[in-house]
Amino acid sequence: MNKKIQIAAISGAILFSIFVLTSSDNETSIPLPKPNSYSENDSVMILAENLDKPRAIAVYDNRIFVTEKGGTIRVIENDQLLESPLATFRTPNVFDGGLLGIAVHPNFSNNNFLYVFLTYEENGNLWNKVLRITEENNKLKDVEIIIDKIPGSSFYNGGFLKFGPDGKLYVGTGTVSDDSHLPQDINSLAGKILRLNDDGTIPSDNPFTNSPVYSLGHRHTQGMTWDDQNNLYVAEFGPEKNDEINLIKSGKNYGWPEQQCSGSDDFENAILCYDPSIEPGGILFYSGDKINFESKFILASMRASNLYQVDFEEGLSSQKSILSGNGRIRDVVEGPDGSIYVITSNTDGKGFPDRLDDRLLRILK
Template sequence: ENLDKPRAIAVSDDRIFVTEKDGAIKVIQNNTLLESPLATLRGADVFDGGLLGIALHPNFSTNHYLYVFLTYAENGNLWNKILKITESENKLQNAEVILDKIPGSSFTNGGFIKFGPDEKLYIGTGTVSDASHLPQDLDSLSGKILRINDDGTFPNDNPFSNSPIYSLGHRNPQGMTWDDDGNLFVAEFGPEKNDEINLIQAGKNYGWPEQQCSGNESFVDAIICYDPSIEPGGILFYSGDSLDFESSFIMASMRAANLYQVDFEEGLSSQKSILSGIGRVRDVVQGPDGSLYVITSNTDGKGFPDSMDDKLLRILK
């Protein structure tokens, strides 16, 4: 309870880490929110920027590396950067910038980061404005899915030479996950409508700002399109056996204030609510025990918080 503008969750074997927009990395251990944050980072004070995504290194239990996405201001400009943090006993020991100068915005920074099954770090970046064509520019990190090594260098098998860019033409990615076959899916906001779920392929162009959802053969079509907007957040394919879902694809939704399950083959008609009545739902992750962890987003300036918002919830059955 009483999380302040939480943005993303990462779960280890014994702890839960939550980023708060205003810069704190909160730690939950033994079902208790620790009084002192792991770190408080100084970011830009803008509506939809600040401390956003968080990811734990695949070998976090031994190396204690975690990664965050941070919006900051410099000389009147907004930028985003990726920090690699070393922690010990819930305290920051070292912080290193491993990717910088991702163009920033007051409203559409993307900000979601996750390690893939290939142990590369994937980063969703947003456009600086709806009028910007930078998402189509391979010389810009705006409006892209990026893929980097754990030290910030660029993998040799990325689709563009000496570049972190993995795919382009994105507006505002907010969720990222992989299925059992290693296919990458991304959820992203549209401009009031045309939110998208996309199947990401290396080197492909998803159209923003030239295309929304579908209609132009030069770009990849979304596999699901939402009109009006539901503001999709965190997504995952459920792989545990603790919970019984008809469909394994799980999606948080802020504007629709729900946690949903969806079957891609059946489309939107298959969408069913798993959890509602808690307001805006921003992120969902699967814990090592097969339960789901969810954060609400009612203190973000768009919701209607109660006296205990925001909350981290655990779904056991």
């Protein structure tokens, strides 16, 4: 699984580039599609349009919660986008910060808790915090701070959060800048995977005493998922190359900024490395039986404008496109019925939006 894998790019116009995925065993090429060639059919359904810089999705029963970078939580209920946001937060005007990740509490049916990751400005400095929201009838009822003073940045906040199979809240944070060594500082919350109880307290079995840090040495986390053996996988951006998929182990160091992908016995090696970057987004281990995938891991990609299935054991030679022609794809989650939900990211400043971007899509089969 740790064999060296690379992606080489064939030069050409951005919209019509071809990424060539190579391994030591074979080669395959996947064309980069034109963005915004949307077509609703019996396999893909458009649930919402004109979302403004959407960042993350959380699904509970018949409701889908979507964060928008500018500070709003939108609700799609029974396949209809509600006119009024659930909540609106003030966010700074920075390129890659704002209202980012969102997670639903495992006991949401009883407590109505949602968790969000928010960038804010204080005395000229950028910070991030995780909020616990109590909602009632798709409206904000109460807000509590779960963890605060996560170092912020205009570009590298991470911001992904999910509940694990152990019932703990996992939070992916980013480095402040590419020349920052805070990801290697165990006393800093930057460049880490954090593990918290649902009230923000520190679990007694965390790897570092009295610390929320679960793993360190991360650059810019974008997605996380657990497989059926409760192994945690995280996708993160590299600096124009060396995007990583990492198998996260308690207390381990993943190298940033000292290492990219692999090379040192002092750090954990990435299980997949993308060179050049495909800008991985959300990641999902598909546990349903509604859709017959060859590989259970599903990966959203922004720069490569695809939703992929990939077998981490077999490497990039197993990677195949599930969905293309929709431009940048930022997040992917599984619904309770086995459907897959994705959001596009064409209004994020890097895409080619049309008048109806961005969209929430459901993959039905």
